[in-house]
Amino acid sequence: MVVQQNPIDTSHLEALLDFYSSAGVDCFMGDTPLDWYELTSKQAEQFRQTKAETAPSSVSPSAVVAERQRDTRHAQAPITPAAPAAKQSEQLAAVLPDAQIVAAARDIAASATSLEELRTCLEAFDGCNLKLTAKTLVFADGHPDARLMFVGEAPGRDEDLQGKPFVGRSGQLLDRMLDAIGMERSSTYIANVVPWRPPGNRTPTPQETEICKPFIKRQIELVNPDVLVFLGAASAKTLLGVQDGIRKMRGRWMAYPGSGKEIAAIATYHPAYLLRSPLEKRLSWRDFLAIRQSLKK
Template structure:
């Protein structure tokens, strides 16, 4: 059994780091609460008048199983995204948009990095802890690996444009929910339309499934080129493995290298590089 003792300074910092990585970064009270010491509330039947008053509301409630969309309106997101005439306007609109709950827990908006005039656009899933802290996509260890992957085929961030499917970090780096994706997708589509890349490469399974609108796995889909329509823009597109996956599974780097070579060949074929 673990020793019951107060934590020292280093141990407390380690616990705080663990909480932040798990997405617990907001205190809900000044004093801790012992939930085990609390008694469960006793439910009482509502008065007859109250029950009758609730009946009409229950009759119009959403069907059972419908996911809640608290304070969220995808139509509003589509209208706001469509109103942006430039990337600067789109970033400003996202900065003021409060419809997606991810923004409430994130440190800041992570909009994009690289060259907005580039013919190549890379799209990942969501910002991580370092990206959330700095405000740019792919700046942590996976971003450093991505830079090396690009350099291996003669590219760098001055020659590509980098974004994510959602611009705010999900708590604990979890996968964005379908509701969160539905709210962020119009902004991504508009971002692609404004950049108008000739070539799109998605990084990782979630980004591939979102952009290619498929439920297939990344291993099955990676390396296969397709003419992809994103919003009102068409581009040649291919999926590859996420750099974070490659850091956990170094043996998969061979597959990613094949995809990068395929990207280089496509760029030559389209006359985008020599």
């Protein structure tokens, strides 16, 4: 008698692996759990205490970050999967996101006289802890002299892998939306408020956003577009200081203080939201028609 066995159902396992992949888990580090938040907190507190004991009574914010960057470039080393927790804590280059770091970010961003210099500054900047977990810096994509500039909130998994903003499914939708109004991606300039991917695609913290804000503001100044489009409410709230939700905000023209001129600014739905809510595409279509009309002026 031959007993026929049912094939093993692997759908649950595949769904679990897909969830881990979407959350940013792409390798297994070891069998022992590791609390990265605790290690980061301990490292930051240890750094703060050390600086408080050794630093002069008056230290400029830029000097704090510059000194930290010199220290971490020599001290930081790759973390091996089997390394003990104590050694891993010593190897972390985390910083305490305080007002001095924010002020230092403003000084460093203001010193850049070109987009290339700004990119170099960001690559050397160690004041944002997201740099520790991201694979690459996602600076920008497109034409540096574009009349139309898009700003999102933060890169995702595909963007982190390729080092360019909006290259995943949402980016492909953005390309099609541009094509619908007779424009190409290469003729625009695309960036994010936060240039490093948050772990698991989580929302950037207010501290992380505040540290990165001087760099995107300087980026907008250097591009100096005629029209600035905020993809989603987060980037508009960060750069315009508005508190309305995207439903109330979208389609309404606002003014952004640019370099020697006021830039016409508008917020619209993020392409990732449109993928989840395709019925809202009709409203985004109106926004893009208004954007095309504004560029004709």
